[in-house]
Amino acid sequence: MIVVDAETVKSALPWRPLVESLRAMFATGCTSPVRHHHEVGVPGEPDATLLLMPAWREGELLGVKVAQVCPGNGDRGLPAVSASYLLNDARTGRPLAVLDGGELTVRRTAAASALAADYLARRDARTLLVVGTGRLAPCLAAAHCSVRQYDRILVWGRRPEKVAEIVSELRGSDAEGVAGLEIGPVDTIEEGCAVADVISVATLSSEPLINGRWLRPGTHLDLVGAFKPTMRESDDECMRRARVYVDTLAGATKEAGDIVQAIQAGALTSGDIVADLFDLAGGRAAGRSDNGEITLFKSVGASLEDLAAAGLVWQSVRSS
Template sequence: MLLLSEDQTRDALPFPDLIDALAEMFRTGCEMPTRHHHDMEVPGEPDGTMLLMPAWLPGGFAGVKVVNVMPGNSKRDLPAVAAQYLLSDARTGAMLALVDGGELTARRTAAASALAARYLARSDARHLLVVGTGRLAANLVAAHMAVRPIEEVTIWGRSLEKAEALARDLRVRFPVAIQAAASLEDALGNADIVSAATLSTEPLICGKAVKPGTHVDLVGAFKPTMRESDDDLIRRARIFVDTREGCLSEGGDIVQPLNSGVISKADVKADLFELCRKEHPGRQSGEEITLFKSVGAALEDLAGAILAYRNAER
């Protein structure tokens, strides 16, 4: 059985290939039972979450990811997400690979955002704003650069010091202009793509600050109690999701405005299945604001794990 470290998993999942692999899996589909979602009490800290995410291609590959999401790790300078992915042969049951789940999760999450941006961001989008300074931030920059001609990146975080440190690190890795922002409102008004990856329970992305034509990508807030966007943005934007089942039950950016009557289920225009199968055209004008909400799906992990296994085997 292959054991893929964090570095080996990263090397086996280049973003252009990973985005294409996700597109193909959303187009063709796989078996994907409802994931297990369990809150875990952590005394003196916010609750952690354990996720069990199975998926399989009949007669092909099967896999399951075990994920622990621990918000309190931010105070320990540790990643909030710890995970492993076990890939097996769906015909024989043989265990094929244990893939670093944290790197797989970070890269497939960013790749799903970039896949959505293929359909929803303007083709000339050049200025990317990343909201959040965690592990996903650098991956979101790399993934969006794989699908749009990004020339400028702005980083905003609750800690300006952390945002500036991340900007310095990213300047070494990417050949574009990169800076930290002290004002989120000002940064929102200048961005073509806004990609937020936080564990916020209060809205950060205000609709009044977002200019026409912007694509907003909401990656964090994976629980109904969490939220990154306000009602004004939800009202102004055309809404898309990774999966309807997941976002209508788990993503607070969709669940909360649904429960309050701000939107209805009909306001969710399409998911990635429909976009990848060309059942919806995606962005339809240069002036509309598009919003993509993701909570993650087991088929994304399966697609990424298969790609990592095949690349590592080669």
């Protein structure tokens, strides 16, 4: 069994191949149970969350991710998500590798948003707004730039110093599609929404950040951060105005606060959800049909995505 560090995981997962690997996995499928959630108390801080996420393809690969989300880590200058990924031979059970799960998670999460945007964002989208300044923020920007040709990226966050860090990192990025773009901060989310064609939100917020009244016709809204029913990044008006898509119906209708709370409030029904990534990648549902419509994608993450990414990493390390 080998240990694969974060840098090796990163180099094995360039954005466009990773997006295409996710597309193929959603189109063909695998066994991907809804993940286990466990609250872990942290004295004097918000509870952490332990996530257990298995997935496998018979006779091929089996993987399990153990992840812990610690909201208090922001004050420590640490990533909110820490994780490890165990990859086995599904036929024999032989352990093959332990991968850095943090890097695997941020990259497959960003790639899933990019995959959805490839179906749902306008082809002429030119301005991307990233809301949030965590580890995911620069990954989301780069992943979105792998499926659309943007002219500029705007960044909003609660802490100006963190916004400045993300802007600086993106300006120094050599990622394809990012280098050379106009990149800068925005003072308010409303100001960013007024000019953005695609809005990507990745926070740990429990209160709505995006007001549906701010969304322009033709906008694509990508909601990434709220992974528990008690968390939320959008208000009910977003759901009323948009054509709603999710990564997986089973996960989003159980875990995603944006979806769960909107259904409870009567702003959305499960039948209003147009499709998930299985339907889009499998060709059973169409994406954007009109440049004027507002589209919304809500992801909570799925173990299928981890397995697709881990498979690419395994191929890379075996061939090196």
